[in-house]
Amino acid sequence: MIDQLGPAEWAAIRLSLRVALVATICALPVAIAVAYLLARKSFPGRQLLNGLVHLPLVLPPVVTGYLLLVLFGRQGALGAVLYDIFGITLAFRWTGAALAAAIMAFPLMVRAIRLAIEAVDQGLEQAAETLGASRWRIWGTITLPLILPGILAGAVLGFAKALGEFGATITFVAAIPGQTQTIPSAIYGLLQVPGGEGAVTGLVVISVVLAMGALLMSEWLAHRMSKRLGR
Secondary structure (H helix, E strand, C coil): CHHHCCHHHHHHHHHHHHHHHHHHHHHHHHHHHHHHHHHHCCCCCHHHHHHHHHHHHHCCHHHHHHHHHHHHCCCCCCHHHHHHHHCCCCCCCHHHHHHHHHHHHHHHHHHHHHHHHHCCCHHHHHHHHHCCCCHHHHHHHHHHHHHHHHHHHHHHHHHHHHHCCCHHHHHHHCCCCCCCCCHHHHHHHHHCCCCCHHHHHHHHHHHHHHHHHHHHHHHHHHHHHHHHCCC
């Protein structure tokens, strides 16, 4: 199994971890902001924003990848601007894989964080406000510590989702060995090759271990933080 993995498979594992980590780090601040807006604010277009956030969950991943290719390809509406001004190309690059993974993981992160924000007793925040605390101080000393378990859970769930992303990634960045080939695309490629079953089994085992490890860590971190906060 694992001993049958070659350099290309180990490169896919390393790239998957890199892509998932970058996707999670980049998406997390935006997910916190969007979750706060959806949980606490009322504004025109709120339901539209909520629908757009959750759209990757219901769209076929290949459709999401195609839309990314249209928008961020070299000739795309946003991709052309990024290339002409900053020299940045996302399509068929590992950074594009991170973008696709971040978009697919984003709804899970927002949902976990939003539920945590909605569970906060706003009376605590109002009491701090009457004592003269600024909004940023209330956020940093009351709200953020209380929602930290939800943020950690969302981040780990997002990481696990990004680690297993396939459809949008392969459509947007293909599966170039050593450059954009992640674990799922490596498994798919090996399934097309006679005699690749051993390497496939090894990659599947590693995928299961990584995914289960991320989920168990999410539960452990959320439980530990809730215990610290006296919940």
